[in-house]
Every structure is written in structure tokens, then in C-alpha cells.
Amino acid sequence: MTETLIIEAKEDTPKIVFDPANRLFQISASSLPENAIGFYEPVIKWLNDYSVNPIDLTVFDFSFEYFNTASAKQIAKILLILENIAKEHEVVINWHYKKEDSDMLSSGSRFSKLIDLNFNFVGY
């Protein structure tokens, strides 16, 4: 099984927890890195490695406070890998958003229309 990937949040980069043994796949907090491609490179590499031999059900939690457009492109890449995994395994996306933040809900809804995956929208 792929090793755990944990990246702690900074003020401009999100927290990443990828822990297949405990069935945790989480991206949270804010994402406006100086170099979005550079920040997400190891994240995307990890997911590509994971996609070779994923667990039977991957429940992926996005709970962004904020992300910029440069990050949006990287999030789309992540979703494409998950879409690929979903061809042979089960994948569920939980898109968490603050109830008063309708922009974050519509961002998630846009991704869900772009990519063929099961999305749950979870207001908190």
C-alpha cells in the first residue's frame, strides 16, 4: 500500500492528509501558493502512484476555505486522477463548504459537472 502523505497547512497552502490505511483522503484550508504547480506536484505524484493499487472505496474530502485560480487547475488534475481510479474502483467526493459561502458551493458544483464522479455537497 502507498505510504502516507501528510503536509501541514500554512497560511497560503492547504493541509493534505492521504492515509489509505485509515481510509483518509483530505485536502483542507486555503490554497494560494506562490507556485501552484510546484506545491501540487508531490500531491499529484502521490495520487498517480496510489491509483495503481487503490483501496476498494476512496472517500475524498475537499474542505477548502479558499483557493485561487492557479490552484483550481491543480484541483482539476487531482479530480481527473480520481475519475480514472473510479473506472475500476469506487470513489466518492465530499465537497465541504461553509453554508454562507455560495461561491465555494458553486466551485464544487462546477467541478462535478466537469468530471464524471459522485459528488456529495456538505454544508457546515
Next chain:
Amino acid sequence: MAVETLNNLSFLTLLKKFEPAIFLYNTILYYEGEVNHEITKALTFTTEKHLGKTNAKHIIQKKIFNVMVECLQNIDKYAVEFAISENNLTRKGAILVSENKDAYYIVAGNIVNQKQIEILTVVINNLKLRKKEDLRFLYKKQLKNGMLSIKGGAGLGFIDIARKTGNPLQFCFYPLNSDLSFFVLKICITK
């Protein structure tokens, strides 16, 4: 005017001369100078903190934060570079955040070259004509394009600003010499 002498140019003077109306409202923040990632964080987080103490709605605060990040990151990535010393280049920009009783206003200014004027004019004018539904479509298209190439998806920031603010973007170019112009982008976020 050579690029080397542009670092003495006052953006505030240019804004007051060409866009006097933007100073009619209550200023929340004005900054002019080098724009890099550290500055972008400092300006956006400071404004966010300030707005958090006011009665501004959470969603409006986030829209302002969002627009500021995209404007400043555009300057950080694309503005024409200045020489501040022999071996040091920097990108300079101005940003004004103000409000009146109806809306918040964000004005960003930086130097662009002729080639950028052509690109910006096409990109922004393209957005002006579109309705919200079209912007959604365009965003999706750009996101898909962006997935395919490393530097692709240019203009996604402008689409995002237009979509989130729901108001048309206003912009102007004020020529400084045969190649360089002062680019001013004006965004209104209704309260």
C-alpha cells in the same frame, strides 16, 4: 521613457490624473510598490482581517479577498519588470480597495507592453459580453485547457473575477511611450 526610469514613476500620480473618480470613496487600503508573493499575502490577509472586524458579509469579504489575490498574482506574474538596480528586476503594481454605501471597489494598476495590451483587450472584452451562464462555460473550458498544458488556461483569473463579482470588468490603458502603457483594472463588488 525607458524601462529603467519607470521605477521613478508614481502610479498614484497616474491614477489621480487619469482616474480621479476612484478616489471619491472611503479608502480601505492603498498600496504601490514591488509586488511579490510575500506582499500579496500581507495585503490580502491584512484586508481580510480588517473586513472581518466590519459588518461586511462573509461572502462579500471572500469575494474581495479573491479579487485581490487574482489581481496581485497577475501583477506578480505578468507586469513589465523594472530594474531597481543593475542586477535586480522587480515587478511593480498599485492596488486600491475602497467602499461607499453601495459597493466595494478594487482598482489595480501596473505597466504592460504592447503585446499584453492586445491579449488583455481580447480577453477582457470577451468577458464583458458574456452572461453568467456563458462565464461558467468559459471557466470550464479554460479549466480543461489548463489541465492539458502547463502554462495553459491564461485568463482564468479574469473569468473568475467576472463570475464571482457579477459586474462587468472595467479597464483602460494609458500610453506612457510607444511600447509601454499603464493598465488600470476596475472591479466593483455590490454590497
